[in-house]
Amino acid sequence: MSGGSRSTDVIVIGGGIHGCSTALHCALRGLAVILIEKDHAGRHASGVNAGGVRQLARHVAEIPLSNTSMALWHRIGSLVDDDCGFTSDGQVLVAEDEEDLGNCRARVDDLTLRGFHHEELIDSAELRRLVPAVSDACPGGVVSRRDGAAIPLRATQAFKRKAAERGADIREGVRVTRVSRDGANWRVETDDGPFFAPRIVNAAGAWADRIAADLGEPVPLEVIAPMLMITAAMPAFIKPVVILRKRKLSFKQFPNGTVLIGGGYLGRAIRDENRTVLDWGKLATNAKTVWDLFPIMRGAPIARAWAGIEARMPDDLPVFGRSARHEGVYHQFGFSAHGFQLGPGAGAVMAEIIATGSSNVPIDGLEISRFTNH
Amino acid sequence: MKTIAEIGLLAEQYDIAIVGAGPAGLSAAARAAELGLSVLLADENPAPGGQIYRAITTTPVTDRSVLGEDYWKGGALIARLERTDAVYAPGCTVWSVAPDEAGGFELGLSLGGQARLVAARQIILATGAQERPFPIPGWTLPGVMTAGAAQIVLKSSGLVPGGRTVIAGCGPLLYLLAGQLAAAGANIVAVLDTTPRRNWLAAIAAFPDFLRSPYLAKGLKLMTQARGKLPFRTGVTSLAAEGTDTVTGVKVTRGGATETIACDALLLHQGVIPGINLSNAAGCAQAFDAVQRCWTPTVDDWFASSIPGIAIAGDGAGIGGAESAALRGEIAALDAARRLGRLSEAERDEKAAPTRAGLARSLRGRRFLDLLYRPAEAFLAPPADETIVCRCEEVTAGQIRDTASRLGVTGPNQMKAFLRCGMGPCQGRLCGPTVVELIAQVHGVSPAETGYYRLRPPVKPITLGELAALPPTEFAVKAVVR
Numbered sequence: 124m125s126g127g128s129r130s131t132d133v134i135v136i137g138g139g140i141h142g143c144s145t146a147l148h149c150a151l152r153g154l155a156v157i158l159i160e161k162d163h164a165g166r167h168a169s170g171v172n173a174g175g176v177r178q179l180a181r182h183v184a185e186i187p188l189s190n191t192s193m194a195l196w197h198r199i200g201s202l203v204d205d206d207c208g209f210t211s212d213g214q215v216l217v218a219e220d221e222e223d224l225g226n227c228r229a230r231v232d233d234l235t236l237r238g239f240h241h242e243e244l245i246d247s248a249e250l251r252r253l254v255p256a257v258s259d260a261c262p263g264g265v266v267s268r269r270d271g272a273a274i275p276l277r278a279t280q281a282f283k284r285k286a287a288e289r290g291a292d293i294r295e296g297v298r299v300t301r302v303s304r305d306g307a308n309w310r311v312e313t314d315d316g317p318f319f320a321p322r323i324v325n326a327a328g329a330w331a332d333r334i335a336a337d338l339g340e341p342v343p344l345e346v347i348a349p350m351l352m353i354t355a356a357m358p359a360f361i362k363p364v365v366i367l368r369k370r371k372l373s374f375k376q377f378p379n380g381t382v383l384i385g386g387g388y389l390g391r392a393i394r395d396e397n398r399t400v401l402d403w404g405k406l407a408t409n410a411k412t413v414w415d416l417f418p419i420m421r422g423a424p425i426a427r428a429w430a431g432i433e434a435r436m437p438d439d440l441p442v443f444g445r446s447a448r449h450e451g452v453y454h455q456f457g458f459s460a461h462g463f464q465l466g467p468g469a470g471a472v473m474a475e476i477i478a479t480g481s482s483n484v485p486i487d488g489l490e491i492s493r494f495t496n497h
Numbered sequence: 498m499k500t501i502a503e504i505g506l507l508a509e510q511y512d513i514a515i516v517g518a519g520p521a522g523l524s525a526a527a528r529a530a531e532l533g534l535s536v537l538l539a540d541e542n543p544a545p546g547g548q549i550y551r552a553i554t555t556t557p558v559t560d561r562s563v564l565g566e567d568y569w570k571g572g573a574l575i576a577r578l579e580r581t582d583a584v585y586a587p588g589c590t591v592w593s594v595a596p597d598e599a600g601g602f603e604l605g606l607s608l609g610g611q612a613r614l615v616a617a618r619q620i621i622l623a624t625g626a627q628e629r630p631f632p633i634p635g636w637t638l639p640g641v642m643t644a645g646a647a648q649i650v651l652k653s654s655g656l657v658p659g660g661r662t663v664i665a666g667c668g669p670l671l672y673l674l675a676g677q678l679a680a681a682g683a684n685i686v687a688v689l690d691t692t693p694r695r696n697w698l699a700a701i702a703a704f705p706d707f708l709r710s711p712y713l714a715k716g717l718k719l720m721t722q723a724r725g726k727l728p729f730r731t732g733v734t735s736l737a738a739e740g741t742d743t744v745t746g747v748k749v750t751r752g753g754a755t756e757t758i759a760c761d762a763l764l765l766h767q768g769v770i771p772g773i774n775l776s777n778a779a780g781c782a783q784a785f786d787a788v789q790r791c792w793t794p795t796v797d798d799w800f801a802s803s804i805p806g807i808a809i810a811g812d813g814a815g816i817g818g819a820e821s822a823a824l825r826g827e828i829a830a831l832d833a834a835r836r837l838g839r840l841s842e843a844e845r846d847e848k849a850a851p852t853r854a855g856l857a858r859s860l861r862g863r864r865f866l867d868l869l870y871r872p873a874e875a876f877l878a879p880p881a882d883e884t885i886v887c888r889c890e891e892v893t894a895g896q897i898r899d900t901a902s903r904l905g906v907t908g909p910n911q912m913k914a915f916l917r918c919g920m921g922p923c924q925g926r927l928c929g930p931t932v933v934e935l936i937a938q939v940h941g942v943s944p945a946e947t948g949y950y951r952l953r954p955p956v957k958p959i960t961l962g963e964l965a966a967l968p969p970t971e972f973a974v975k976a977v978v979r
Contacts, residue, residue, distance in 0.1 A: 163907070274914055280906075280911065280914070284905065354961065355921075401593070403593065403605055403964075403967065404614070404967070406964060407966075410961050410962075410964040414962065414965040420961050421965075424961075425955055425964060426922050426955075427920070428955065429953040
């Protein structure tokens with residue numbers, strides 16, 4: 124396990140889908156990579172999220188990364204030799220009333236002006252064609268037809284396996300304790316001894332603020348625990364993933380019939396113990412939304428509920444790109460409960476920036492300097 | 498004792514909530530209530546007794562010799578509880594136990610189709626044992642069930658399987674069940690004993706203790722009775738249920754020779770293991786017990802778990818049998834009363850002393866049984882690839898082995914992502930121990946290193962409708978008002 128070199132071209136800290144994707148893409152570009160993960164790849168947010176592969180309703184600052192990622196999702200099997208359970212039946216944002224639909228229209232118009240055409244306004248008839256089980260009261264919505272869902276831990280592990288196959292040295296169960304400058308290198312201290320590289324990527328998720336603080340770039344990262352529930356298998360009744368605007372909901376049925384219910388209600392995260400505590404009061408509200416929208420679900424047995432530990436930034440946007448202070452330091456964290464879809468593309472863009480110094484994919488608005496400069 | 502039939506009648510908070518009304522839960526509830534604490538005893542069965550004393554107050558079996566004299570001992574535990582002020586909620590499932598904001602616990606309960614959150618300052622989990630999963634080819638055929646399931650039907654309804662019945666497996670309960678079913682009129686055509694012969698070598702060192710144990714006389718009586726009357730076959734090394742729509746026979750390998758025994762019912766039993774789903778989901782630390790070959794919550798001398806305020810009494814904290822379960826319930830209740838300030842440490846110790854002596858006596862000889870009846874490797878990790886391991890998601894032993902080796906999956910939590918085993922309604926109750934053994938075998942490590950599922954509430958399913966209608970707790974109401 125602990126054989127191999129301790130000096131390398133790039134050290135990636137964190138084995139979530141972002142760290143694993145960045146490690147893979149660095150390896151594909153011929154860089155020597157060591158990835159250091161304190162638990163196992165995908166143990167936290169990347170392994171236990173809702174698995175939504177969604178371009179729909181993203182902040183404009185994220186859309187270029189999201190588009191890059193979606194292209195990779197649609198050829199994920201050839202990239203990582205595993206289909207990652209990816210299915211593409213679209214995602215639908217359901218408008219609950221006319222006012223809601225008006226906001227949808229304004230959003231789609233705005234995207235069109237910016238040159239993005241992946242979101243499409245739909246009327247009541249198209250909504251019912253796509254989501255026959257939805258309550259009759261809903262007047263329409265927005266669809267992103269290339270969206271879908273995948274299996275989070277499986278996808279993360281596929282990236283890890285492929286990265287390892289391409290020569291990345293994956294060290295799971297190794298905890299980074301400190302990061303510091305050491306001549307031309309960065310010294311990454313761990314409970315398994317030090318590692319050295321001229322470039323490091325901070326992809327440590329809910330623990331990334333500690334790395335950033337070590338580097339003199341403290342960030343206002345909030346540790347959150349978004350909750351999810353899944354039901355026992357139901358007869359097939361819905362193909363696309365459904366989300367809402369006014370109320371929190373993410374809703375989808377898997378091919379095996381089970382139905383996933385989420386949307387970002389938060390439990391309590393105890394990050395130093397890798398543990399979360401659920402808030403059943405909020406899950407009850409989550410269940411009430413489904414009760415209202417999908418009458419077919421009222422008798423469904425809930426089989427499990429859980430929460431993952433994630434990082435949220437105050438503006439709900441990730442920190443992505445170069446350090447504002449140091450040469451050779453790159454940040455890739457704070458995905459604020461919507462980073463899974465971005466993983467494949469963000470890794471590709473990050474590796475491009477590391478290897479070539481820049482990327483054609485714009486990442487304006489995501490820099491760490493938005494927190495560290497004032 | 499106050500029996501509650503409607504969830505709205507429960508109080509907002511109790512000093513102690515006890516989950517499970519078997520011997521451990523009954524005696525813990527009685528002791529805690531006798532000490533003046535407010536007690537909620539929640540149990541998913543319609544009547545008290547747990548598995549061992551199941552249906553003792555309602556069973557149609559009136560001939561006392563059928564179920565044996567030990568069964569009827571449960572009556573005294575219930576009579577004792579009836580004299581207290583404890584609140585007893587039958588038909589009430591506990592689907593979540595989690596810390597609350599006030600330093601106590603929040604329990605998610607469901608009763609009569611309605612859910613509710615109730616607070617408790619201390620928790621005692623007395624969730625008992627479950628039968629060890631025993632996957633063989635064909636075990637999902639109609640007509641195949643566990644021996645324990647047959648016993649439930651016998652105790653609660655007075656029924657035995659119809660037609661030719663085969664019982665297979667190992668462990669002292671196998672002989673007890675075979676004897677009970679025969680006494681109740683079952684047509685037992687074979688008792689197939691899978692106890693590995695070499696287990697005697699390991700067990701023999703523990704034999705002197707066993708000679709002085711309460712098990713000896715009972716065990717010898719059971720064995721001689723069962724062996725004298727029933728068609729025993731020992732040294733069974735492989736089993737497969739046969740049939741297309743229903744079981745029609747069982748293929749048996751003994752001493753290298755294979756034969757098929759025709760039957761209409763096949764009862765499987767490979768001993769019992771702690772039921773850990775609730776304690777695991779509540780976050781209590783678990784360790785692999787290499788002797789009993791199962792996962793067991795880590796508890797101290799007072800049966801306190803790794804989470805302060807949660808104790809685990811009875812077989813849910815390690816298999817010790819009914820008598821020891823009742824004593825462990827007492828001890829756990831005394832310590833909970835101490836934590837609540839009702840008893841001083843000295844008072845607790847003094848009251849516990851005689852119970853501890855009884856406990857030591859009741860557990861004497863246990864190790865011999867554990868070593869002797871440790872299941873054979875072939876039944877812990879099924880060798881036939883087509884054997885279904887996870888019944889909820891129909892995952893086979895072959896798929897698990899393949900995923901562990903080809904995709905490098907090192908533990909059961911990762912296995913979930915690839916095969917969904919352990920993600921069905923039973924949440925790993927039926928596949929967990931086997932999945933762990935299979936992964937450990939593939940990687941050549943111990944089950945302890947492989948780890949177990951991290952389980953998630955609701956530990957028992959509730960419906961979306963029940964959850965949507967969950968009344969807000971006092972705390973949530975205040976939070977909204979602010």
